[in-house]
Amino acid sequence: MKMNLASPMSKSHLFLGIETSTTNCSVGLFRDDTLVDKLEEDNGYSHSEKLGVFVKDLLENNKVEVVDLSAIGVGVGPGSYTGLRIGVSFVKGLGFAHNIPIIKFTSLELLLNQFRSLDYPLSSGGIIIPMLDARRDEVYCQVYNSDFEPLEAIKAEILSEESFSKYRVGNSKIICLGPGAIKSKELIKSNNMDVIENLMPSIVGMESTILSKYRNEAFENLAYFEPYYLKEFFAGKAKRSLLSPE
Incomplete structure (x- = not known):
């Protein structure tokens, strides 16, 4: 899919950052290489409840529309399988819906x-x-x-x-x-x-490099873009029902 890009060298760019690889649900708004605002909460794996709300509130508080974004940065792992799946799926949805390029960062x-x-x-x-x-x-x-x-x-x-x-x-x-x-x-x-030990993966870590990655067009292919799980996911074996046959 061809992206509708503003000139990478134009005067100013707005970027959304999302990081969900750990218990820290972290969302931020950047203007070029400066963090403008952020919302984050380290309170367990409740990203499915918080992520959409955080993004909505962050953009509304700063009077920014999704279509104003030049790109979206996202943490791709390694880390929590569920957290990564939620974050990357959310970002891919925005990217596809609004034709916005995606920039990845490892945790x-x-x-x-x-x-x-x-x-x-x-x-x-x-x-x-x-x-x-x-x-x-x-x-x-x-x-x-x-x-x-x-x-x-x-x-x-x-x-x-x-x-x-x-x-x-x-x-x-x-x-x-x-x-x-x-x-x-x-x-x-x-x-x-x-x-x-008091550092957590956070969108704060995107501030120093998100603009340079954008200018270098280090974008992901949305059709094939997946989290970096590193290890395969093995779900726990379901317990046998007492009603099931031997």
Whole structure:
């Protein structure tokens, strides 16, 4: 489907951002690379109830119509299967209905971008690892160097004392961040590791790069665009009914 695009280099663009990969339902409005307004609530997986209301209220409060949007940014995961499905389906519906391009962000990318804005002291050779809880001792994570360049692809890691050992050499510091980082403190037990656990994937992490992605036309194909689940979903086995045959 061909998008009706404003010139990527024109003076001003409005972007809607949506992130639902965790318990945080996060919606924001950007003018170019500046966050204008946001609505978010971290209160369990109630995105199906909140997302549409948040978007409606955000646009109305700022006197913006959906047709005024140049693009929509969306967090694609990894993360909660249900949360991702709700967020991506909502965005695809808006994109199809109003011919609006979609720009994706991984949930780990959003964590990293928020960390960059903190001006946290980094040493050369240090490692940054955004982490999301993947249940039990497992996290979704990606390893970056101190220049914020990815050293590995996104992966699911079962944490242990040996995790990321090839990066834990000399005085190189490891910084684990995000809602999965608390597990690293308990399971890796390194004296040269900082843990920043109070960051959640949020549309705030889109602010620094959404305009550049738009100008580079980094748009998704709406016909084939899906959440990045990373792992297959396995539903729990239904309990046998007492009325069913043996």
